[in-house]
Amino acid sequence: MNRLRHHDSGGDARGDGGEAGLGAIEEHRSPGLKAALAGAAARPGCRVLDLGPVVPANIAFLARFASHVSIADLSEDDGGGTGPHHWRERLAVAVGWFDLVMVWDYLNRLDRQDARDLVDRLRSVTRPGAVLFLLSHEGPEMPARPVKYEILGEETIRYRPADGGSVAAPAILPAEVGRLLAGFRVDASFLLRHGVREYVAVRAV
Amino acid sequence: MWKKGDSEETGVGDSSPSRPVLSSPGVDRPPRGPREAATIGPSITIRGDVTGDEDLTIQGRVEGTVTLKQHNVSVGPEGRVDASIHARSVTVEGEVKGDLHGEEQVVLRKTARVQGNVQAPRVTVEDGARFRGGIDMGEPASAALASPTRKPEPTKTAETPPRPSPSAAPGAGRT
Numbered sequence: 001m002n003r004l005r006h007h008d009s010g011g012d013a014r015g016d017g018g019e020a021g022l023g024a025i026e027e028h029r030s031p032g033l034k035a036a037l038a039g040a041a042a043r044p045g046c047r048v049l050d051l052g053p054v055v056p057a058n059i060a061f062l063a064r065f066a067s068h069v070s071i072a073d074l075s076e077d078d079g080g081g082t083g084p085h086h087w088r089e090r091l092a093v094a095v096g097w098f099d100l101v102m103v104w105d106y107l108n109r110l111d112r113q114d115a116r117d118l119v120d121r122l123r124s125v126t127r128p129g130a131v132l133f134l135l136s137h138e139g140p141e142m143p144a145r146p147v148k149y150e151i152l153g154e155e156t157i158r159y160r161p162a163d164g165g166s167v168a169a170p171a172i173l174p175a176e177v178g179r180l181l182a183g184f185r186v187d188a189s190f191l192l193r194h195g196v197r198e199y200v201a202v203r204a205v
Numbered sequence: 206m207w208k209k210g211d212s213e214e215t216g217v218g219d220s221s222p223s224r225p226v227l228s229s230p231g232v233d234r235p236p237r238g239p240r241e242a243a244t245i246g247p248s249i250t251i252r253g254d255v256t257g258d259e260d261l262t263i264q265g266r267v268e269g270t271v272t273l274k275q276h277n278v279s280v281g282p283e284g285r286v287d288a289s290i291h292a293r294s295v296t297v298e299g300e301v302k303g304d305l306h307g308e309e310q311v312v313l314r315k316t317a318r319v320q321g322n323v324q325a326p327r328v329t330v331e332d333g334a335r336f337r338g339g340i341d342m343g344e345p346a347s348a349a350l351a352s353p354t355r356k357p358e359p360t361k362t363a364e365t366p367p368r369p370s371p372s373a374a375p376g377a378g379r380t
Contacts, residue, residue, distance in 0.1 A: 054336040063342050070339040
């Protein structure tokens with residue numbers, strides 16, 4: 001399966017309720033973002049790949065230190081498809097090398113094989129030392145549709161979930177995230193009070 | 206598609222007004238008023254290279270290239286462009302598959318759907334715009350971030366922030 005999980009949100013989707021905060025616009029402190037930026041932003045001519053949709057505030061924030069931002073927008077329907085070739089097409093905007101990749105919570109929205117294929121593709125567009133920033137929902141539920149993550153500052157993110165209720169979160173434990181991120185080393189993870197864990201992973205040599 | 210939030214935009218580049226200049230005098234003709242832009246109407250399809258010496262509004266369909274380097278090009282809400290656009294200012298409300306080069310700026314309005322690369326000294330993206338591609342921002346003044354003590358700015362309009370002092374190391378809180 002290569003469709004994002006929000007396309008499968010039929011049976012267990014809920015209009016609201018569930019975990020407090022799901023479906024609401026909220027601001028959260030983000031130590032992981034701060035750590036990711038510290039690792040990547042000092043690079044001259046930093047190039048950023050954002051797997052989420054274009055968010056004006058993020059472009060403005062990244063423009064402080066990045067010379068280039070590529071927006072892949074995986075929130076749009078991918079029409080199915082599987083395998084490495086599919087991810088080459090979906091990440092066709094990822095031309096050249098990137099120093100920082102904003103993965104957000106997309107690993108939660110893919111099955112394990114798709115997640116591995118995505119990570120493979122990310123490995124091919126990064127060099128040693130490049131940084132991935134990921135979020136993972138560790139609570140029982142997560143927003144059914146991709147969340148717009150809006151960077152308000154180097155350690156503050158606003159979550160802007162779309163309509164669509166919630167679905168069961170896949171419960172990817174840290175050890176499994178480490179295995180999925182083949183070729184990257186998890187440098188830090190931060191479990192936040194609202195049940196999201198942030199990861200900062202660095203491309204290994 | 207997903208629910209769009211309130212209109213919000215950001216500008217990348219200099220601090221000039223976010224709205225494009227709507228009139229531009231030609232090189233060898235009297236200045237034209239802002240309402241004298243040529244229009245490709247909704248029922249018109251053009252395949253080939255579009256060049257000229259006046260502003261252009263595209264409400265129809267263009268496949269090829271659009272080159273009006275001294276002038277402004279607008280792609281209206283119903284406009285569909287499969288072409289790269291080179292202009293002084295490019296404003297998109299419709300659909301573009303191709304690269305956008307603005308000598309001064311590129312503006313993606315909230316209804317824009319763009320697949321391609323954007324290159325301009327100033328890039329403005331409104332919340333709700335759909336975009337897939339790359340944005341070249343030029344070299345920043347420094348590879349530095351805001352002070353870690355800076356408070357978030359929950360404003361509806363985000364303009365290009367200054368390039369302040371270097372960031373501190375990652376904070377505590379590791380688990």
